[in-house]
Amino acid sequence: MDIRNIAIIAHVDHGKTTLVDKLLQQSGTFRQNQQVAERAMDSNDLERERGITILAKCTSVVWKDVRINIVDTPGHADFGGEVERILSMVDGVVVLVDAAEGPLPQTKFVVGKALRLGLRPIVLINKVDRPDARVHQVHDEIFDLFAALEASDEQLDFPTLFASGKQGWAAESLEAERTDLSPLFDLVLRHVPPPEVQPDEPFRMLITTLEYDAFLGRVLTGRIQSGSVKGNATVKAISRDGQLIEQTRITKLLAFRGLERQGADLAEAGDIVAIAGFKTATVADTICDVGVQWALPSQPIDPPTLAMT
Ligand code: GDP
Numbered sequence: 001m002d003i004r005n006i007a008i009i010a011h012v013d014h015g016k017t018t019l020v021d022k023l024l025q026q027s028g029t030f031r032q033n034q035q036v037a038e039r040a041m042d043s044n045d046l047e048r049e050r051g052i053t054i055l056a057k058c059t060s061v062v063w064k065d066v067r068i069n070i071v072d073t074p075g076h077a078d079f080g081g082e083v084e085r086i087l088s089m090v091d092g093v094v095v096l097v098d099a100a101e102g103p104l105p106q107t108k109f110v111v112g113k114a115l116r117l118g119l120r121p122i123v124l125i126n127k128v129d130r131p132d133a134r135v136h137q138v139h140d141e142i143f144d145l146f147a148a149l150e151a152s153d154e155q156l157d158f159p160t161l162f163a164s165g166k167q168g169w170a171a172e173s174l175e176a177e178r179t180d181l182s183p184l185f186d187l188v189l190r191h192v193p194p195p196e197v198q199p200d201e202p203f204r205m206l207i208t209t210l211e212y213d214a215f216l217g218r219v220l221t222g223r224i225q226s227g228s229v230k231g232n233a234t235v236k237a238i239s240r241d242g243q244l245i246e247q248t249r250i251t252k253l254l255a256f257r258g259l260e261r262q263g264a265d266l267a268e269a270g271d272i273v274a275i276a277g278f279k280t281a282t283v284a285d286t287i288c289d290v291g292v293q294w295a296l297p298s299q300p301i302d303p304p305t306l307a308m309t
Contacts, residue, residue, distance in 0.1 A: 002066040003270040004192045005089055005223060007073045009111055010096035011104040015126045019096065019165035019181075020059055020070060024258060026168065026181050027061035027068075058221070058272055060256040063185040069256060069272045073110055083113050085208045085283065085298070089223040089272060092192030094184075095121045095142070099133035099162075102141045112149045121146075121158050122191055124184065128174065129164040135174065159191055195223065197269035202289040203227035203235065205273070206296040210283050216252050216276035220287065225296055227289065228268040229253065229275075236288060237281030238295050245285055251277040 010016040057072035073086055087093070093114045097103050103111075114121060123142055128135055139160060146156055161184055163170035170184040171177070208222040229235065231253040237245040254261040254274040267273045275287060286295040 001062075003069065003195055004066060004092065004188055005069045005071065005195055005270070005272060006092045006094060006188060006192055007071045007087060007090045007114070008094045008096055009073055009107060009114060009121075010126075011098070011101070011107045014096055014098040014101065015165045016096055019124075019126065019163070022165055022168040022181060023061050023070075023184070024059065027063050027185070058256040059259055061185075061258070064189065066189055067271070068185070068188055071272065082209075083110055084117070087114055087117050087119065088206075089208055090119070091195055092188065093119050093121045094124050094188070095158075096124045096126050097138060097142055098130075099125050099128045099135050099138055100130045102134075102138045103145050108145060108149070111145065115146065115149050115151050115155055118152075120155055120191065122184075122187055123158050123160045124163050124170065125160065126163050126165050128162045129167055135162060159187055161187060195270035197224065198226040199228070199269040201226035202292050203229045203233075204286055204288040204292060204296055205229070205275070206298055207237075207281060207283050207285050207287060211274075213276070218278055218281070219252075219254070219274045219276050220278060220281060221272065221274040222287070223272045224267060224269050226269055228266060229273075231263065231265045234290060235275075236290050236292075237278055237285045238288065238292070239285055240295050240298060242293055242295050245281050246278060247290060248277045248279070250275055 008016050008020070059070045061068050061070070071086055071090055073083060095111055125135055125138055127133065143156065146158070161170045161172060162174055163184065168180060169178045170181050172183055203224070204226045205222045205224045207220045211219045211221070213219050232250060234247065234249045236247040239245055253264050253267060255264040255267055256272060261274060264273070281287065284298040
């Protein structure tokens with residue numbers, strides 16, 4: 001199946017959760033009479049180990065036979081290298097901005113990281129139904145923000161959608177007919193490139209986040225860079241310099257489907273998955289077939305700096 005991996009960057013309260021709930025509903029990820037029981041991106045608690053923040057929230061929807069994985073990004077500067085690692089799993093970002101409030105400082109940090117990684121944002125001006133919406137001004141503010149963050153000409157030439165996540169629609173102009181969120185789905189498929197992966201090579205995945213689960217133990221999440229992996233495969237973890245850390249049989253392979261992580265028998269290059277079974281492997285290590293010698297390059301891990309606000 002074709003895949004697109006994206007992140008939504010939004011200031012808290014600008015409407016990310018509401019929008020993702022509507023994307024899930026409209027993509028038919030839920031049966032029509034099934035309620036979105038849990039709010040999409042609010043489900044995980046934060047955990048820490050050895051100064052590394054652990055956070056692997058991913059929602060997945062299918063649109064026109066393409067799987068769109070939506071990765072959550074921590075919004076604050078105190079997540080340091082974590083933001084870069086998470087953004088390095090995606091090929092596009094949706095910058096969601098409240099039509100009345102405009103871009104706020106906390107968003108700037110993550111947008112800056114995304115621009116530096118060369119991602120070409122889609123801008124979604126949300127809550128245009130608000131009576132105090134100031135859509136055109138906010139559009140200009142976003143352009144100025146991108147320019148101040150030294151966006152390239154290509155990044156400055158961003159496509160914009162106007163939306164009300166709450167009412168469940170997005171449109172290319174304020175005058176356009178307001179139907180549903182299909183303009184957003186379609187724009188993601190058009191504007192975001194598929195992941196650059198090597199399906200025919202051995203299995204390799206860079207560990208991006210680490211969580212603990214009461215039943216599964218250590219759960220390691222990342223995007224499969226090459227090859228495919230079976231749910232019961234024997235694999236190994238190697239450090240950045242290629243040293244063996246441990247070899248193990250996978251106890252659980254989890255793929256993101258809708259709001260949930262589901263057990264999978266097989267996962268392929270480009271998809272974002274979580275793997276349980278390792279005892280010591282950690283963020284920035286590579287999980288791979290036992291015959292692989294080379295680790296994947298990773299973003300540097302800097303310990304989170306506490307926000308000085
Ligand atoms: P998040 O913190 O970014 O996940 O934001 P939420 O989705 O939780 O929304 C924050 C608040 O904004 C809630 O009270 C929502 O009902 C409201 N909201 C979300 N989307 C819209 C919208 O399109 N229009 C209006 N007027 N309010 C919205």
